[in-house]
Amino acid sequence: MEHLSGAEIVTRCLQEEGVEFVFGYPGGAVLEIYDAIFRQEKFKHVLVRHEQAAVHAADAYSRSSDQVGVALVTSGPGATNALTGIATAYMDSIPMVVISGQVGTSAIGLDAFQEVDMVGCSRPIVKHNFLVKDVRDLATAFKKAFYIAKTGRPGPVVIDIPKDVTINKCAFEYPESVSIRSYNPPSKGHPGQIKKAAQLLAEAKRPYIYVGGGAVQGGAGAQVTELVRLLGVPCTNTLMGLGALDGTDPNFVGMLGMHGTYEANLAMQYCDVLIAIGARFDDRVISVPNQFLSNPKRIVHIDVDPSSIAKRVKVDVPIVGDVKHVLTDLIAVLKEGNQRPHPDALANWWKQINEWRKPDCLLYTPSTELIKPQAVVQKLWEITNGEAIVTSDVGQHQMWAAQYYKFRRPKQWINSGGLGTMGFGLPAAMGAQLANPDAQVACITGEGSIQMNIQELSTCKQYHTPVKVLSLNNRYLGMVRQWQEFFYGTRYSESYMDALPDFVKIAEAYGHVGFKIENPADVEPVLKEAFSPALKERLVFMDFRTDPSENVFPMIQNGKGLNQMDLPPHMRGLQQVPFENNRDYGNLC
Amino acid sequence: MRHILSVLIENEAGALSRVTGLFSARGYNIDSLTVQTTEDPTLSRMTIVTHGSDDVIEQITKQLNKLIEVVKVIDLNEADHIERELMLIKVRATGKDRDEMKRMADIFRGRIIDVTEKTYTIELTGTGEKLDAFIKALDPAVILETVRTGASGIARGERVLKI
Numbered sequence: 001m002e003h004l005s006g007a008e009i010v011t012r013c014l015q016e017e018g019v020e021f022v023f024g025y026p027g028g029a030v031l032e033i034y035d036a037i038f039r040q041e042k043f044k045h046v047l048v049r050h051e052q053a054a055v056h057a058a059d060a061y062s063r064s065s066d067q068v069g070v071a072l073v074t075s076g077p078g079a080t081n082a083l084t085g086i087a088t089a090y091m092d093s094i095p096m097v098v099i100s101g102q103v104g105t106s107a108i109g110l111d112a113f114q115e116v117d118m119v120g121c122s123r124p125i126v127k128h129n130f131l132v133k134d135v136r137d138l139a140t141a142f143k144k145a146f147y148i149a150k151t152g153r154p155g156p157v158v159i160d161i162p163k164d165v166t167i168n169k170c171a172f173e174y175p176e177s178v179s180i181r182s183y184n185p186p187s188k189g190h191p192g193q194i195k196k197a198a199q200l201l202a203e204a205k206r207p208y209i210y211v212g213g214g215a216v217q218g219g220a221g222a223q224v225t226e227l228v229r230l231l232g233v234p235c236t237n238t239l240m241g242l243g244a245l246d247g248t249d250p251n252f253v254g255m256l257g258m259h260g261t262y263e264a265n266l267a268m269q270y271c272d273v274l275i276a277i278g279a280r281f282d283d284r285v286i287s288v289p290n291q292f293l294s295n296p297k298r299i300v301h302i303d304v305d306p307s308s309i310a311k312r313v314k315v316d317v318p319i320v321g322d323v324k325h326v327l328t329d330l331i332a333v334l335k336e337g338n339q340r341p342h343p344d345a346l347a348n349w350w351k352q353i354n355e356w357r358k359p360d361c362l363l364y365t366p367s368t369e370l371i372k373p374q375a376v377v378q379k380l381w382e383i384t385n386g387e388a389i390v391t392s393d394v395g396q397h398q399m400w401a402a403q404y405y406k407f408r409r410p411k412q413w414i415n416s417g418g419l420g421t422m423g424f425g426l427p428a429a430m431g432a433q434l435a436n437p438d439a440q441v442a443c444i445t446g447e448g449s450i451q452m453n454i455q456e457l458s459t460c461k462q463y464h465t466p467v468k469v470l471s472l473n474n475r476y477l478g479m480v481r482q483w484q485e486f487f488y489g490t491r492y493s494e495s496y497m498d499a500l501p502d503f504v505k506i507a508e509a510y511g512h513v514g515f516k517i518e519n520p521a522d523v524e525p526v527l528k529e530a531f532s533p534a535l536k537e538r539l540v541f542m543d544f545r546t547d548p549s550e551n552v553f554p555m556i557q558n559g560k561g562l563n564q565m566d567l568p569p570h571m572r573g574l575q576q577v578p579f580e581n582n583r584d585y586g587n588l589c
Numbered sequence: 590m591r592h593i594l595s596v597l598i599e600n601e602a603g604a605l606s607r608v609t610g611l612f613s614a615r616g617y618n619i620d621s622l623t624v625q626t627t628e629d630p631t632l633s634r635m636t637i638v639t640h641g642s643d644d645v646i647e648q649i650t651k652q653l654n655k656l657i658e659v660v661k662v663i664d665l666n667e668a669d670h671i672e673r674e675l676m677l678i679k680v681r682a683t684g685k686d687r688d689e690m691k692r693m694a695d696i697f698r699g700r701i702i703d704v705t706e707k708t709y710t711i712e713l714t715g716t717g718e719k720l721d722a723f724i725k726a727l728d729p730a731v732i733l734e735t736v737r738t739g740a741s742g743i744a745r746g747e748r749v750l751k752i
Contacts, residue, residue, distance in 0.1 A: 119603060120606070123603075123606070123607060123610050124610060124614045127657070128657045131602075131603070148657060180657065181660060181752065182598075182599055182657060182658055182659055182660040182661075183657050305655070306651050306654070306655075307648065307651035307652050307654075307655050310644070310647065311648060
């Protein structure tokens with residue numbers, strides 16, 4: 001049996017797991033590991049410019065592929081810089097392994113140089129973590145870490161390795177399999193519950209399918225599509241679920257939630273049977289439970305994580321299991337028993353939904369003077385044929401990206417939904433581009449967000465990741481400005497950014513191509529040029545100077561119900577509570 | 590409502606802090622917590638006394654089960670169970686108090702386990718209510734120090750918590 005140092009074991013474990021890229025940043029505690037990386041050729045290391053970016057890049061690498069993302073950081077500040085990235089991945093259930101260096105075992109707890117209790121710091125934001133104090137435990141820790149990260153409800157796992165453990169040697173054998181007696185992620189759903197769900201669907205007059213990020217992570221896009229087509233039922237995706245059902249599918253009624261469409265939110269409020277698939281009734285989706293449940297509905301909830309079920313709302317039929325398996329079984333039961341919602345009732349339900357669709361809640365007023373941010377996203381969608389992988393930062397631009405780019409397939413839309421991390425977009429685009437070298441990758445960002453990790457333009461240059469950055473620059477922290485306008489008497493406290501840099505020069509300084517776009521007529525030509533074969537190999541930074549007064553609509557204020565949206569100007573005054581005076585819900589269909 | 594949860598957990602460094610961290614991070618209450626290894630040295634058993642609505646208790650149970658090291662969780666309240674807590678109480682035992690203290694310890698079936706000229710230290714086990722009652726029965730002025738373990742619980746009858 002080979003005798004290897006801890007550092008060599010680390011690289012061998014990564015190789016055994018088929019890791020292609022490690023995103024990281026060296027430092028004292030991980031120098032042995034970096035030396036071992038230098039001496040191997042199986043995986044590549046991507047040197048980022050900040051550890052937060054390493055974790056975001058690994059995260060997006062995972063989100064846009066079927067791999068586990070891997071990041072490597074040093075002890076102390078390296079580890080703490082990684083925390084925001086880890087929390088981001090945790091909130092969105094992304095499979096990831098983060099390796100952090102630690103001071104030597106004899107120095108732990110003595111406030112040594114660059115020491116921080118990484119296991120303690122990361123505990124609330126990881127699926128699991130390890131401090132490996134003995135080199136003989138290293139290989140098992142890696143096997144377990146990858147297994148835990150990608151099974152069940154996925155999530156980040158941290159392996160903290162003291163420096164002496166990377167130096168010490170032991171016999172290396174990578175475990176073939178792993179079994180943890182206390183960890184048995186569910187796969188198949190309960191057959192009886194699945195039958196009940198099928199029965200409920202067949203009895204439904206106003207059925208609705210609500211699909212979250214779990215369907216994307218669980219690889220259940222095809223099953224979602226099959227279920228929707230089989231039943232002909234309206235379907236909505238959450239921000240994290242976009243792409244699970246093709247955004248151009250006629251049964252798709254748009255995203256729901258705080259900035260969801262009028263039709264998606266009202267259907268959510270007034271459906272009578274709701275099938276929730278890998279979604280968790282987040283506050284940004286249903287707002288407050290009592291308003292959401294004010295219109296009685298029966299809920300089927302499919303989720304791999306039992307703690308997501310009945311966390312915010314009562315559920316009639318809970319099904320714990322892998323969404324892909326459960327949906328496959330549900331579809332089989334529906335087909336076998338030929339169980340479908342009653343066609344007349346369903347036709348009436350669609351009639352109602354089409355009424356809600358008519359006013360087109362995403363309509364905005366075009367302008368020949370000011371660039372409308374929505375128009376930029378729409379043009380991007382047209383020019384990329386809806387095929388680009390799109391990453392975003394956090395803010396108004398994120399919502400416009402979600403609303404106006406119609407995602408065609410799962411894993412095409414990459415954003416920080418749960419944590420809402422500014423600075424996510426550019427490193428994420430980098431990770432997604434490395435995972436999909438032939439894909440067009442666009443990063444939709446804002447002038448505030450991009451400046452939180454703008455140094456990664458340097459990494460993009462070094463590793464030739466030709467992402468297209470679309471900065472919707474309105475000189476404001478747009479979403480903050482919007483809230484201040486709505487809720488704080490238009491007192492724009494600290495949301496205006498003065499002294500913005502010349503982004504074109506920044507892009508050029510890093511060796512990229514930059515464009516400043518101020519005229520609506522230039523939006524299309526510039527986008528076409530950015531995505532043209534001539535610039536295929538180049539990172540293009542587009543600084544769109546957009547209308548600073550534009551807001552994201554529809555919007556649901558905190559505490560309000562899904563039927564109490566703030567609507568765009570052309571829809572103001574529209575009735576959103578059509579059944580309030582009609583308690584006999586049977587009359588609707 | 591008060592609940593008493595019994596948790597089997599891998600006997601590993603850091604496992605306890607994962608449990609307590611979960612309670613504090615999610616805003617649940619811990620009224621008491623006892624933990625020790627079981628007859629199987631790889632396993633520890635925790636007894637957590639907590640309170641909350643049924644929904645909260647359901648979430649606590651689910652969240653505990655989600656921790657990788659947690660092997661099994663049961664809510665002892667779901668069936669008959671036995672609870673015991675240990676208290677060590679140091680009391681002033683001088684003059685007429687000395688006999689009184691001995692009598693009180695006997696009535697509550699406590700044992701005097703340490704004696705000085707001026708003090709007794711009494712060991713008392715029972716439910717939390719019984720220990721409370723003992724404290725209440727004493728003149729506060731004679732109590733020098735108390736230390737309590739928090740409840741340990743086990744199901745009555747043949748029901749066992751094992752893997």
